[in-house]
Amino acid sequence: MTPGPLRLAAGLLVCVLGAVPSCADTPPTRLPRVGERPAGWVDVRLAAPDDGPRLGADRAWEVWDGDGEVVHAGDRLAWDTVLAREGDVVRLGDVPLGGLPLEVRPVDGGTLRVGSRRYRGLLRLEDDGRGGVRVVNRVSIEDYLRGVLPGEMPDRFGLEALKAQAVAARSYALAEAAQRGWLHPDVRSQVYKGRDAETWLASEAVRQTAGQVLTHEGRVIPAWFQSTCGGGTARAQDVFLDPPDGVLDRRVVCADCRDSPTWSWTRSLDGAVVCAAVGLPEAPLEEVRTEPGLYPGRPDRVVVVAGGLEASVPAVDFRDRVSKGRPWDAQLLSTRWAAPPRVEEGRLVVEGHGWGHGVGLCQYGARGFARRGAGYRVILRRYYPDARLVELS
Numbered sequence: 001m002t003p004g005p006l007r008l009a010a011g012l013l014v015c016v017l018g019a020v021p022s023c024a025d026t027p028p029t030r031l032p033r034v035g036e037r038p039a040g041w042v043d044v045r046l047a048a049p050d051d052g053p054r055l056g057a058d059r060a061w062e063v064w065d066g067d068g069e070v071v072h073a074g075d076r077l078a079w080d081t082v083l084a085r086e087g088d089v090v091r092l093g094d095v096p097l098g099g100l101p102l103e104v105r106p107v108d109g110g111t112l113r114v115g116s117r118r119y120r121g122l123l124r125l126e127d128d129g130r131g132g133v134r135v136v137n138r139v140s141i142e143d144y145l146r147g148v149l150p151g152e153m154p155d156r157f158g159l160e161a162l163k164a165q166a167v168a169a170r171s172y173a174l175a176e177a178a179q180r181g182w183l184h185p186d187v188r189s190q191v192y193k194g195r196d197a198e199t200w201l202a203s204e205a206v207r208q209t210a211g212q213v214l215t216h217e218g219r220v221i222p223a224w225f226q227s228t229c230g231g232g233t234a235r236a237q238d239v240f241l242d243p244p245d246g247v248l249d250r251r252v253v254c255a256d257c258r259d260s261p262t263w264s265w266t267r268s269l270d271g272a273v274v275c276a277a278v279g280l281p282e283a284p285l286e287e288v289r290t291e292p293g294l295y296p297g298r299p300d301r302v303v304v305v306a307g308g309l310e311a312s313v314p315a316v317d318f319r320d321r322v323s324k325g326r327p328w329d330a331q332l333l334s335t336r337w338a339a340p341p342r343v344e345e346g347r348l349v350v351e352g353h354g355w356g357h358g359v360g361l362c363q364y365g366a367r368g369f370a371r372r373g374a375g376y377r378v379i380l381r382r383y384y385p386d387a388r389l390v391e392l393s
Ligand SMILES: [Zn+2]
Pocket: 228, 229, 230, 231, 232, 254, 255, 256, 257, 362, 364, 365
């Protein structure tokens, strides 16, 4: 049995009474010193409109300069105050703040706003290299995850699946931040919508797994995850450039995602699109096959014969090329094919299973596995069998 629902019920009770640190209005995480990014904090480069970012604050705030001096302070800030740069001077509304870098720091547990969204942590204002200001949200990894998880997995998947997702997302973010130094706020890293996106259950999943990451040979791994593996995962080296050796390099069987809406799908692709994907001149399709021809399974390559010519590309590239820029119902949703491909009236018909790149945690599989009683540690062991679950000190 899983202890999840029991713990959840107890947590919910005290949360309603307003007395536990797991509630959404928990005391704010203590900010790091000006200019410092301690371990366990990440920088997220927020998107800005062309006419400059707009900032706001719901309580007191301060601006600190690079020398560690307070250069401005206020009680509140209208949510649409324009941040602009004139030469070396940054202005917030009518107020000149000075030169970059600067830090806008909430006081007394307030929240800062960028555009329509509120963010935990602080905001760093940096030179964007194009004469403007880049707004960076410096936030603890735990607070960051509270704004990420609801966009990656709905609450209805349940606490244990959410906890597995929290560990995967924490690992992925820290591995990426270690490599590049900062994160995107969107699918290029993970979708991060800040404080307004938070839910109680997702925050609880983050809190109950605080600091826990997946490692291999002492390093945090980029723990890729996906919607639906369709019966079996893919190997990282078949999908991504330079994945870490020795981890995520074997396929994992999963039948727990059968309830996913994308467990089975059929797509009919235009013959010209198929020819272009493998570099052939447009011609009537004669045959399309996979190598090896394992069904259901993930083939290595797709072979196309058209106009008397033959060409083949890796299955991962084929999926990307026929899907990019096309509507969802015209995309190949995965590289896991359920049956031999068919050519019908000049079009390629593909029956497939699952949705996503295929590597790592299967989200619908995690939901199904949890419903059968698996806790998050067991879920993680299935999808990352060569990784260790450790707690960051
Ligand atoms: Zn699955």
